[in-house]
Amino acid sequence: MATTPLVIAVDGPAASGKGTVARGLARHYGLPHLDTGKLYRAVALSLLRWGGDPDSEFAALRAVHEVAGLMDDPELTSEMVGGIASRVSAYPAVRAALLERQREFAGSPDGAVLDGRDIGTVIAPHAPAKLFVTASIDERARRRHAELTAAGLPVHLEEILIDLRARDERDSGRSAAPLVMADDALLLDTSAMGPDEALAEAIRLVETRLAT
Ligand SMILES: Nc1ncnc2c1ncn2[C@@H]1O[C@H](COP(=O)(O)OP(=O)(O)O)[C@@H](O)[C@H]1O
Ligand SMILES: Nc1ccn([C@@H]2O[C@H](COP(=O)(O)OP(=O)(O)O)[C@@H](O)[C@H]2O)c(=O)n1
Numbered sequence: 001m002a003t004t005p006l007v008i009a010v011d012g013p014a015a016s017g018k019g020t021v022a023r024g025l026a027r028h029y030g031l032p033h034l035d036t037g038k039l040y041r042a043v044a045l046s047l048l049r050w051g052g053d054p055d056s057e058f059a060a061l062r063a064v065h066e067v068a069g070l071m072d073d074p075e076l077t078s079e080m081v082g083g084i085a086s087r088v089s090a091y092p093a094v095r096a097a098l099l100e101r102q103r104e105f106a107g108s109p110d111g112a113v114l115d116g117r118d119i120g121t122v123i124a125p126h127a128p129a130k131l132f133v134t135a136s137i138d139e140r141a142r143r144r145h146a147e148l149t150a151a152g153l154p155v156h157l158e159e160i161l162i163d164l165r166a167r168d169e170r171d172s173g174r175s176a177a178p179l180v181m182a183d184d185a186l187l188l189d190t191s192a193m194g195p196d197e198a199l200a201e202a203i204r205l206v207e208t209r210l211a212t
Contacts, residue, residue: 014082032111034113
């Protein structure tokens with residue numbers, strides 16, 4: 001008898017630790033993982049490289065065609081690219097152009113883990129397990145600061161805090177697929193947890209959901 005593939009949707013705000021949790025879950029369950037934020041970051045990076053205007057939905061849509069070649073670019077992780085990603089991701093045409101490849105990944109017969117903002121609500125609304133990963137804004141800023149500093153980028157905590165606030169507001173306030181917790185998602189607040197503890201709790205939550 002065929003079993004239903006295990007699809008795990010992981011959503012949450014910037015630097016909450018959702019990528020770390022999603023990668024850990026993928027390792028634990030032996031599933032392929034897609035960081036969907038990279039798609040929007042690649043659109044932003046493509047725009048930046050050819051000087052396209054982030055205020056133009058048409059220009060952003062053109063940039064979608066370059067995404068495949070940029071998915072492993074080291075510049076994807078910069079806060080500047082993250083900020084532009086959150087602007088271009090508000091365009092319905094950009095979201096529509098990126099929808100199919102995410103749905104296809106989520107529809108794999110082998111199962112999948114995806115992380116982003118709208119996985120549980122739009123990309124994989126039927127996923128049997130959904131987590132909404134969060135942490136306090138101060139903790140998220142500290143984590144992003146440590147991450148970028150370790151990568152040798154000159155960043156200030158205060159500026160990161162301002163960037164994250166602006167991104168939270170844009171991601172939650174937009175009309176196209178805003179960042180909201182799905183009704184059937186389980187909340188994982190990692191503010192006071194290290195990465196290992198957060199993963200252990202994520203596995204526990206997934207197991208709880210699969211058992212019901
Ligand atoms: N629970 C945690 N405790 C401390 N640091 C964490 C934790 N989870 C993730 N990190 C670190 O915080 C940064 C952002 O985590 P990441 O998983 O990339 O977040 P997101 O995918 O939500 O943007 C990374 O440097 C990561 O190693
Ligand atoms: N499924 C997704 C994933 C990301 N995004 C957008 O892309 C931006 C960058 O996403 P990300 O997940 O790489 O950002 P971080 O959480 O790693 O900072 C976000 O601020 C969102 O605006 C989205 O709209 N939908």
